[in-house]
Amino acid sequence: MYTRYAIYHTPEAGTPLAELGAAWLGWDSAQGSARTHPNVDGVDVAAVTATPRKYGFHGTIKPPFRLAEGCSIDEVRGALATLCADTAPVTLTGLQLAQLGRFLALVPTGDASDLGALAARVVQDLDTFRAPLSETELSKRRTRRLSPAQDAYLVRWGYPYVLDQFRFHMTLSGNLDQATAQQAEAALNQLLAPIALTPYRIAGLTLLGEDAEGMFHHIHHYALTG
Template identity: 40%
Template sequence: MMPPHADWSATTRFALYYAPPRDSVWWRAGCAWLGRDPESGETLAPPQPAELARPLASLTVAPSRYGWHGTLVPPFRLADGVTPQAFVAATQAWAARRSRFEIAAEAATLGRFVAVRAATESGAQSIQDLAADALRTLGSLRAAQTRAELAKRLDAPLTPRQRDYVETWGYPYVFDEFRFHMTLSDSLDDAPTRAALTHAWNTQMRDAGPLPVNGAAIYVEPQPGAPFVLWQRVAFAEQVPA
């Protein structure tokens, strides 16, 4: 197990994300698109789709900081007494009882963003169930929100259910409010640019096949505002015995 880094502190945040297998086209394409490999730390040259008038890198600033991923458990600080090693062990135990699966996936416009999402209802439900199970299993390892963190989360147009989720789980979009996505752009007002990005991604991934959900990954934000790094991968079982 890789040791914690020297610059980690009480403000360091951890997250459980979905990350495609390192040897897959889904991983290579997503990291290149965002210009950064959060696992190796390598800076990459993004492609430049012919449909775009602006450099792709200028449209992916926020998702590049977070790294190529799909959220399962949103970023949080560890509770008092919970070490990074304990969080890894708990995550490995959770992963060992999950089976691998695949989902069809495609890029689409989600509000003002472009993101990869499940292309079928069954695929969306499978990964929603995965995220809910992860949050329920690992939620006790999260530090309680500070008043400032809670106020910041609640200072948004939320439904009563979403506000309840913020107060209980620290994030509004969990359980039935969860929508799996792997972000490909910043928030963009320009609909033609969003359409061009969507078309460019789907064109380049036309022959990629389904998205393999073979495991999850622990990402770390060492200091507030720093780029997230992929610290540990955890593998799902080939098949969990019935």
Template identity: 40%
Template sequence: MTGFPRYAIYFAADADSALSRFGAELLGYDAHTGNKMPFSEEPLRTAPDWRDITADPRKYGFHATLKAPMALAPGKTEAELTAACATFADRARTIPLIRPVVDSISGFIAVIPAEPVGDLQQLAADCVRDFDSFRAPLSAEDRARRKPEKLSERQRDYLDRWGYPYVMEQFRFHMTLTGRLDAERRAPILEMLRGRFAGLKLDTLAIDRIALFRQDDAKARFRIIGEWTLAPPS
């Protein structure tokens, strides 16, 4: 199995933003501070097993994946990865702007873009490529955990090339709020989450930052250890 610590490059909203608080309160965990958060009453009324429903996304914190979790390649250090994040962020680029909505994706519920955004696909692809030299190769066990037999041929190719199957044109931006739910359970939870999200009045969201997350061991939650604002075009 992949060694630890593991690192990931994610989009995470600013710690003081309404979106960050929205995600942390629903997941019961704030990846900015590493602190547990109390659940509010509404999710528990809708789903008494809310703690279980959110167990998987809680482990990672409220985020959208840009470069999936990885152990460091031999000879690479955390300091070098941190420096690479700063260099990446300093490179001027068009900042992706999305219209965020809450919807179902592959059976779970997440904040996703209402429509595809080319600049966002490019940002994610750049992250996959630019940070791949830091990634330790997948072990046979880690590859098997991805269930390659259930992936498409293209996704298997990406798993072997980039260590993760959902990259390039397979990438779908999502900030996960629940684990997978069957359709009957999903409907009332989706309605509740859409209602809470509407209260943020967040019509647009700039994907204008990257965060470096670290997981110390298999039982630990991911926590933010560095954040960088992306440089806009000069």
């Protein structure tokens, strides 16, 4: 039994990017198992990746949510399958490593408006399955500095960074000091160098569940076939 669910883009299992992401973070959400971190001189990879590890390597499309009262996960699966069957794949110019604030992530290069439209559709069309945030959850989110628009989205959609505030990224670290971020970025650039990231095709969405220990597991992958 999962406590929360999420809809992510995850690289196709077994591909070099999926393998690197799972090993770097130390958690393979597709297999539901821990992975051994790569040995990197001068970088404590386990410490650098402690915060994002539980989610596995992914790009958020619909953030984690609890099921609304009276809804079942089978209903979510059916609705997501229907949406994906009616939605075309998205091809990005590519992905590149970047520092976003204090953390590292892969982010799109070029125009990502089609991906933004896909994420907005998933957030809006499947919102009936999401339980409203509790006051505790709202307060936790509001410890960050949210704009009025982001706060309104938090209340309406359960997450502040959706619709026009959405910025696709595939997280590779927690918040780091500048020196650690530079060392980790250099190591990741070396590890990513042999992997083709241009262009980058998003051909499906993955439904995941969060277990009692807080780790996310793949439930099912849905191809975008519209």
